[in-house]
Amino acid sequence: MNEQIRLDFQRPERLDVDEAILCARKSDAQLTAIMDRVLAHGTRCLMTRLDPEVFARMATTHRERLDYDPVSRTAYLNWISAGELEPPRIAVVSAGSSDMPQAAEVTRTLTYLGASTKQFIDIGVAGLWRLLDRVDELRTFPVIVAVAGMDGALPSVLGGLVPGVVICLPTSTGYGVSNGGQTALHAALASCAPGLTVVNIDNGYGAACAAFRVLNMIRRTAAAPNG
Known part of the structure; x- marks a missing residue:
């Protein structure tokens, strides 16, 4: 499994944008390993195309760390709101x-x-x-x-x-x-x-x-x- 997952934790330094995790077509085991790697690194990630049934199968310990929205099928892992943002541009x-x-x-x-x-x-x-x-x-x-x-x-x-x-x-x-x-x-x-x-x-x-x-x-x- 380790050879299947190589996360780009340096991307924010280059682009000011984290690597996002495309959940579609990934196995439950792969998604679990990715989330564990992100949490162990002490960082956050955006997960896209995360279907509700896949989210429902995740372990409670992972779901508790996710801010999930079923309409967009996105989830924030280990994310803390920055608080009040600038006026919309x-x-x-x-x-x-x-x-x-x-x-x-x-x-x-x-x-x-x-x-x-x-x-x-x-x-x-x-x-x-x-x-x-x-x-x-x-x-x-x-x-x-x-x-x-x-x-x-x-x-x-x-x-x-x-x-x-x-x-x-x-x-x-x-x-x-x-x-x-x-x-x-x-x-x-x-x-x-x-x-x-x-x-x-x-x-x-x-x-x-x-x-x-x-x-x-x-x-x-x-x-x-x-x-």
Whole structure:
């Protein structure tokens, strides 16, 4: 088992981001060994794609150290809240409430990393007035994660309305030719709105890390002597 697990405890020194543990397709024994290694090292970790039934099988001693959210399927191991965070500078905008699992993965990841967010739920472009009612507020955010499935129109519309960095998170929400998120992904990649950043289908963790990297550089620039 030791040869199967090599955790990157030095990653925060390089990237300011811990290694996250992708729980999908790992055995119960592997997850137990990983958690034991993290705890023995006296550190913390974010666990993603942790299904409720897998969480339920974990030993009580491990579950007691986990802050688990079944919607996002994320867990914080050995995590202590940093307390009150700065005002939100990252907006998480979801086209519909069906996109909540992916949006929740974004917000949970950013909370773990110490970045506060503001959520805008169910403001997809099929009811354009819902988005237009919030545009003035959305223009104040330097970073926006746009979460959308089906035809994936929300990121393109946002990209033509707001000046901040827009990170597109296509989701597998939708019927038929939505094709498990392929249509939303292709729409984001082919968008005529310039400068959009796109992550893979349902990759809320990746979208959150992209947003955090942007925010981190904004913070560093502001803190620099000549910033």
